[in-house]
Amino acid sequence: MAVTLVLGGSGASRIGIRSSALAELCACLHSVDELEHHPASRAWAEFFEAALQGGLAAESGAFAPLWGPFRARYLLPLTAHSRRELDEELRDVERLPLPEFLAMSAQALVGKTTQDPLHRLVDDAALRKRFMARFRLISTRHHQLAGRLFADAEQLRADLLGFLRAVADAAFTEEWRRLRPVVNVEVRHKVHTRNQVGHRVLADFPIATLREDPPRVVFDKLYPASASVDESPCLLVPSVHGNPHTVIKHYPGFPIVVQYPISEVRGAEISLEVMRKRLTVLNDPVRIKLCQDILRRAASTTDLALRLDMTAPQVSRHLRRLREAGLVHGHRDGAVVRYQLDVEAVRRLGLDFLQALRR
Structure with a gap:
């Protein structure tokens, strides 16, 4: 199975590269929840667990399905604008229309591509009931989080944003201050690569293959999906704590985002x-x-x-x-x-x- 980005006639102008504090924050939270897949994040996880109080730690577990392997789309940049700070990215989530917030949340909880009309979850009780039955089979915390989502999506969003801001104050701001220079070096490197090779920069990942007729980049993933760079711009977002995963998310009307792993010691020389x-x-x-x-x-x-x-x-x-x-x-x-x-x-x-x- 694969995720395919169809290039069409798109040039490098449709491909942006920038850092995202919100994307890195959620990669940090994911690494804590699945530390066995992120051994390089162990020091961060210990710092995180020491910094959080009991209530915040419990909330982290409750919200964890949103930043699992199928990340909620709004936890990655919603705009292609450059130089966005964490507060601005959180306000973007706050301004997201409620039907889209609900649909993006449900998409993340389902954990795979679905043909169900997610935008109808706001007012379709039968569809919500069907989704709840699916979540019950996935896990208790998926089912409980979905219950909160369908009962009052606006309150869930407020609770989630409050949690993310509290984590930023307690632990992430200090971690981001340390990581941001590393990420910015990678951004400059990838911009230079894009300027040299154009849309081929999208194939500059171990799991990606450039194919022709039609021009497209195929990512080796565990689920099938397809999106067109002609229809939606693509944004590349480097991540330290996302290592070793490459996250590819697309939702109609928003940029395609590829969050890809980098090393904190990328620039260090190997003897x-x-x-x-x-x-x-x-x-x-x-x-x-x-x-x-x-x-x-x-x-x-x-x-x-x-x-x-x-x-x-x-x-x-x-x-x-x-x-x-x-x-x-x-x-x-x-x-x-x-x-x-x-x-x-x-x-x-x-x-x-x-x-x-x-x-």
Whole structure:
């Protein structure tokens, strides 16, 4: 399955690149909720949990489905304007017509493309009832959040915006002050790339492929979707805490947004010795297979041993070599240690190699 952006006759003028404090805030919240997929965000998660009081922490869990894998569209930039501050982006959400706020929320909660007329959720009781039955099957917190949404969408929006502003005051403003220079370096780099290669900048990601006849960029994702850059401008938004995910969102009448991962240490140089060590470690078919297995999903030594038909000590020895080379992170989940590939470290060895691992 794939998400396809049809280019048509669009040129580089239809593709913008900018930072978004709101998008990064929600990537931060997502990384806390799914830390096993974001090992590089562990220090932030510890700071976040220490900074939040009990009430805010509980609200974070209640709202979490909105910034899950299928991010609510309004939690990414709603306009293509440059130099938007967090307060301005939150006011954009505040001004969003209620039917669209409700529909975008429901779209995120469903978690996949739906043919249902979401704009009718405001006044179609039968459609809301059908959606509630679907949410009950997904999870308790999806069902509870949907209940609040359908009971009083305006109040839910006010509560959500109040929560986001409180998190910004308690923790995110300090984190954004640290990350913004890193993100701005990436923005300048991507603008330069766009100016050099035009719409081909949209294919400058490991999961993207440029195809012709008709001209389009195909993103390897777990769900099907399609949008036209001729009809909606496209906005590229780099994210540190979004790493390793690429989020692609489109809603009619709003820009297509591609939030893509970058590393906080993107500009740091890798020594020749580190490069040599990493290439040497990867010169082993078993370690390549391990990297493929833990690219998208963290796994324990026992899980990997079962999947690869090896003993746990054999897997441990290979994982140790990968950890020593800085290619794999381990994090404790109760009594179990799970391992995940450091996508940025591999990306810096070569995009072609990372793309080959994803196949």
